Amino acid sequence: MKILHIPVLCDEIIENLYIHNKTTNIIDCTLGEGGMSEEILSTIEDVYIFGIDTDSSILNIAKERLSKYKNIDLINENYINLSKNKKINKDIHNIIFDLGLSNYHLRNSNKGFSFDSNNILDMRFDESENLTAHQIINQYNKKELLTIFKEYADFPINSNTNKFIEYIVQKRPIDTCENLKKICLNFYRNLPYNKAIQNITRIFQAIRIEVNNEFENIKKGLENAFNVIEPKGRILAITYHSGEDRIVKNIFREYKSNNNIEKKFKLINKKVIKPTFKEQKTNSSSRSAKLRIIERVI
Numbered sequence: 001m002k003i004l005h006i007p008v009l010c011d012e013i014i015e016n017l018y019i020h021n022k023t024t025n026i027i028d029c030t031l032g033e034g035g036m037s038e039e040i041l042s043t044i045e046d047v048y049i050f051g052i053d054t055d056s057s058i059l060n061i062a063k064e065r066l067s068k069y070k071n072i073d074l075i076n077e078n079y080i081n082l083s084k085n086k087k088i089n090k091d092i093h094n095i096i097f098d099l100g101l102s103n104y105h106l107r108n109s110n111k112g113f114s115f116d117s118n119n120i121l122d123m124r125f126d127e128s129e130n131l132t133a134h135q136i137i138n139q140y141n142k143k144e145l146l147t148i149f150k151e152y153a154d155f156p157i158n159s160n161t162n163k164f165i166e167y168i169v170q171k172r173p174i175d176t177c178e179n180l181k182k183i184c185l186n187f188y189r190n191l192p193y194n195k196a197i198q199n200i201t202r203i204f205q206a207i208r209i210e211v212n213n214e215f216e217n218i219k220k221g222l223e224n225a226f227n228v229i230e231p232k233g234r235i236l237a238i239t240y241h242s243g244e245d246r247i248v249k250n251i252f253r254e255y256k257s258n259n260n261i262e263k264k265f266k267l268i269n270k271k272v273i274k275p276t277f278k279e280q281k282t283n284s285s286s287r288s289a290k291l292r293i294i295e296r297v298i
């Protein structure tokens with residue numbers, strides 16, 4: 001078993017958990033290879049974790065890695081269903097979201113997440129879902145492509161973006177990651193190489209977000225989390241790009257200022273928590289990470 005993902009902001013997550021005076025129950029909504037959960041299991045004495053991941057292949061890796069722990073339950077599920085899942089049968093004191101994808105997806109999943117691979121464009125975390133990256137890039141019309149590049153990768157609506165989309169449509173069919181990367185590099189040939197690669201990274205990101213319905217899932221997942229968290233409990237969310245962070249920030253603000261007398265929430269950190277310089281240096285995937293935490297007061 002080769003572990004590829006180094007968990008991000010782990011110390012900061014552990015320091016900010018609500019520790020219950022009996023067992024501290026946690027939902028790790030994005031278990032991945034289980035790095036974050038393993039740190040928690042080995043640091044906090046009396047803890048129970050429900051570890052969720054929608055990708056069954058990465059969950060199998062976590063299963064092997066965490067097999068020595070009896071106080072974790074692994075659940076192959078989309079976190080949008082966390083409040084309905086019958087296995088989650090304890091009071092919940094902390095809910096963690098470590099959003100986005102794992103290094104496992106980029107380097108080992110063969111599902112076409114990385115533009116440095118020659119896999120078929122797929123990008124589904126959950127392979128039972130229907131929509132693939134291949135369908136998006138080959139079947140979406142120009143308006144639909146413009147929407148996802150704008151909404152999920154902050155591409156400006158201007159003539160250059162329109163020309164890029166026109167170019168993609170002319171080059172169809174596009175089957176593999178390598179194929180798509182070459183087409184993009186050709187379109188951006190007048191840009192410095194690192195700028196072109198930045199654009200390609202954002203294009204792959206936009207397609208992945210659309211395939212996995214990620215923005216809608218974050219909204220639904222957080223709504224569920226607000227429903228199940230116990231008083232004094234905390235929701236902790238790590239984001240990796242502006243689109244994700246905007247959603248978390250807005251939903252946290254909304255809950256903080258709502259006037260529901262039965263449930264009140266307060267923000268734990270007014271400013272986002274970022275990885276230390278040392279963490280950013282040792283784990284480049286952590287560079288863009290931002291942690292936001294909210295607590296249910298009553």
Ligand SMILES: C[S@@+](CC[C@H](N)C(=O)[O-])C[C@H]1O[C@@H](n2cnc3c(N)ncnc32)[C@H](O)[C@@H]1O
Binds near residue numbers: 031033052058125
């Ligand atoms: C950044 S990784 C988590 C890494 C993990 N914290 C660790 O330490 O290894 C994000 C994980 O969330 C999973 N994921 C993405 N969307 C999901 C969803 N809607 N429901 C459940 N899991 C999801 C992905 O499959 C991926 O494994």
